[in-house]
Amino acid sequence: MSNACPKWKRQPEDRPAQITEAALAVFSRKGYQAATMQEIAEAAGITKGTIYLYFSTKAELFVETIRSQFEEVTNLFPAIDYDPNEDPEEVTRRLGRAFLDLLMSPKVTQALPLVIGEYRNLPQLRELYLDEFVGKLDMNVAGLIELGKALGRVRDVDPVIAARLLLGMFFIFVLTQEVFDAKTRTPMDKDAIVETITRIYFRGVLTDEDSTCTDS
Amino acid sequence: MSNACPKWKRQPEDRPAQITEAALAVFSRKGYQAATMQEIAEAAGITKGTIYLYFSTKAELFVETIRSQFEEVTNLFPAIDYDPNEDPEEVTRRLGRAFLDLLMSPKVTQALPLVIGEYRNLPQLRELYLDEFVGKLDMNVAGLIELGKALGRVRDVDPVIAARLLLGMFFIFVLTQEVFDAKTRTPMDKDAIVETITRIYFRGVLTDEDSTCTDS
Amino acid sequence: MSNACPKWKRQPEDRPAQITEAALAVFSRKGYQAATMQEIAEAAGITKGTIYLYFSTKAELFVETIRSQFEEVTNLFPAIDYDPNEDPEEVTRRLGRAFLDLLMSPKVTQALPLVIGEYRNLPQLRELYLDEFVGKLDMNVAGLIELGKALGRVRDVDPVIAARLLLGMFFIFVLTQEVFDAKTRTPMDKDAIVETITRIYFRGVLTDEDSTCTDS
Amino acid sequence: MSNACPKWKRQPEDRPAQITEAALAVFSRKGYQAATMQEIAEAAGITKGTIYLYFSTKAELFVETIRSQFEEVTNLFPAIDYDPNEDPEEVTRRLGRAFLDLLMSPKVTQALPLVIGEYRNLPQLRELYLDEFVGKLDMNVAGLIELGKALGRVRDVDPVIAARLLLGMFFIFVLTQEVFDAKTRTPMDKDAIVETITRIYFRGVLTDEDSTCTDS
DNA sequence: TATGAATGAGACTTCATTCAT
DNA sequence: CATGAATGAAGTCTCATTCAT
Numbered sequence A, B, C, D: 001m002s003n004a005c006p007k008w009k010r011q012p013e014d015r016p017a018q019i020t021e022a023a024l025a026v027f028s029r030k031g032y033q034a035a036t037m038q039e040i041a042e043a044a045g046i047t048k049g050t051i052y053l054y055f056s057t058k059a060e061l062f063v064e065t066i067r068s069q070f071e072e073v074t075n076l077f078p079a080i081d082y083d084p085n086e087d088p089e090e091v092t093r094r095l096g097r098a099f100l101d102l103l104m105s106p107k108v109t110q111a112l113p114l115v116i117g118e119y120r121n122l123p124q125l126r127e128l129y130l131d132e133f134v135g136k137l138d139m140n141v142a143g144l145i146e147l148g149k150a151l152g153r154v155r156d157v158d159p160v161i162a163a164r165l166l167l168g169m170f171f172i173f174v175l176t177q178e179v180f181d182a183k184t185r186t187p188m189d190k191d192a193i194v195e196t197i198t199r200i201y202f203r204g205v206l207t208d209e210d211s212t213c214t215d216s
Numbered sequence E: 001t002a003t004g005a006a007t008g009a010g011a012c013t014t015c016a017t018t019c020a021t
Numbered sequence F: 001c002a003t004g005a006a007t008g009a010a011g012t013c014t015c016a017t018t019c020a021t
Helices: A015-030 A037-044 A048-054 A058-074 A088-104 A106-118 A123-150 A159-179 A190-203 A208-213 B015-030 B037-044 B048-054 B058-074 B088-103 B106-118 B123-150 B159-179 B190-203 B208-213 C015-030 C037-044 C048-054 C058-074 C088-103 C106-118 C123-150 C159-179 C190-203 C208-213 D015-030 D037-044 D048-054 D058-074 D088-103 D106-118 D123-150 D159-179 D190-203 D208-213
Strands: none
Touching: A015 A037, A015 A048, A015 A058, A015 A106, A037 A048, A058 A106, A058 A123, A088 A106, A088 A159, A088 A190, A106 A123, A106 A159, A106 B106, A123 A159, A159 A190, A159 B159, A159 B190, A190 B159, A190 B190, B015 B037, B015 B048, B015 B058, B015 B106, B037 B048, B058 B106, B058 B123, B088 B106, B088 B123, B088 B159, B088 B190, B106 B123, B106 B159, B123 B159, B159 B190, C015 C037, C015 C048, C015 C058, C015 C106, C037 C048, C058 C106, C058 C123, C088 C106, C088 C159, C088 C190, C106 C123, C106 C159, C106 D106, C123 C159, C159 C190, C159 D159, C159 D190, C190 D159, C190 D190, D015 D037, D015 D048, D015 D058, D015 D106, D037 D048, D058 D106, D058 D123, D088 D106, D088 D123, D088 D159, D088 D190, D106 D123, D106 D159, D123 D159, D159 D190
């Protein structure tokens, strides 16, 4: 195909992916507006003009970059196999762990703040966030909760609200510890976080003493 | 008195506040970068140059705008009077309600995404968010949790982590329902949200049956 | 006159002079364009608006500032009393000294580069420089040279050219040593400069041996 | 070849030179501050943005413009071939002529006042003037003077001071006649100027009669 | 007289986008 | 396909000048 390419040739096989990867890195470092096509091109090892062969505007490049990240993320969590005999708390501790790893992966910690920062001017991002991210997460977790309810293991709560609460618990740590880098000021042990989330989500903060005698 | 003066309004005592208010509106509609000083000036009913009499750069105006919002918010929640005889769950339901109202106020729903969108290029925002917002919230709630622990009402959890989890539960709804406007697609009853948060935070999702016999 | 002025009152007796003095300092530090009315006002201990009570524009202030300096300078050199019996070389050494002192005074070293920098956009400066400065200097010195020629002491040279050459000899040192501050890199003794100028101007650089036998 | 292309000229090999040439013209007409990038671009037949592909700021463009002029000038005078048998006065008359032509060339008459007008805010100009212009001129001429001294032809004068005096003699005419355009009011014959400079520089203004008997 | 808040035109500079090569 | 020189619209910030007090 290439007539004896002398050095390393930038693989032209998957230019779009090559570009969105570089774009994510740059967008994530500078933000959407502050990032320049020049920088992105440099990061991708190509030149400005070439980007326009694959993406018609900067906005489109941005949206596609975000979409490709979200796709990769949501592709990761359908694989929840649930064994009804397993201790439900244990199931969720395991799930919670996987969940936090996912939400703390660079894909998410980079893409999320970008979406939050730019959804105003790029309406597609709003759809993307609500449908592809929150929506799919909700649906996944809500399904588990409904299952638990059917089995009498889970209380009578709104499954979607409950699902989103679990997301929120993880989210706040991702946002604060990772995105805002609070981990350098108030370090928190990842295991302790997962453990506390799991415990509170399942048992609540009150002692059993209270929990056995109170009825809300 | 004479509102017929065609040009030139005279300083209405508090120009800075007048400007930051207009600025919040415009920033919140367009984002930091996309907002122009021209627009902000128009929104404030003055001219571009006048802004620079009070704020030396756009960045400074932005940071001060955010700071003033955060100040107003954090000034609102020290007023937590806690009666030890009151049912702790009831206390928190009440507090939770106030909390959600606060976090769902325009001040927060406008300021937060701006901070998340721009903290990269404006380091002061990071401090502001961590110190003035998360930090103060953590401290407040963590205090209550410690009190609960001392009274034997609350389990042995890390107070700061537990506090932040509560914040996260509210936060995800603010972000999703308000900021991203999911309330127009998946409306959720505010009371149901607060009720579910309170119940889960205190009792967990599992039924009492489970909760009395399991030990994590 | 002043009803018990409490502290030091800025003498309102001669505002224009007070302002041009401050203006010279600021203009000279920053240049005409880079100097701001604000700075000048501060340097004069008054406020911006006040300047406009005495000078209608920045350009006018500038021209008047320069004019006042040139006036003071040219007022200084008519006082050349010439005693025909005195050794002409000695006369000029004395004059040269006074001349250099004058040209090296802050008035000149500050005003000259300003004129050179801005004569393009302010035609009045060109007149000022040519008429008030060069013209008067030429006339003064040329007069002496004509006198010398009449007495047979001075060779047959064009008096105006010769006069201006003397100015040039001093000028280059003022410009280079003072204005451009070369004195910090290639310090030169003031006396040596005056001595060399005098000697060369009167005797030329060639040795007497040559000077007696060559005829140009 | 095709001069019908409406938009978009392709890089004519040496854009930088094309730009600095246009810049010199505009700067020299308006001064540094008053010149606009727009005007310069128009003068160069390109658009504003293009200038920034070659010069990062207006200040850099200015300094480079000056530097390129000075370089061309200083590249012109090393070619002083000196024949010891030639009459030294004749040598210098010849050199003086070349010197004046050089200093009176547009390169110098345009660049010098610009330097004098802006050295305050652009420190590099000071270096440029002192090192590239005055320094190199001094060195050149001082070399000749030292040679003359070694041959016993030149008196015991400080070579650097003496060299600079010669520069000053030319300089004042350039400044006054050319830069300030005094030639339209008091025209002076170029040959007369060179002749007078040469004569005075070599023989002084005093008559031989005096020169043979006085000893300073 | 003096003030200084307000004005608004104008400059530099950036950068997404185009297109001749 | 790829390039990168060129474009030009747009935005921030400055500052001389005005004028109500």
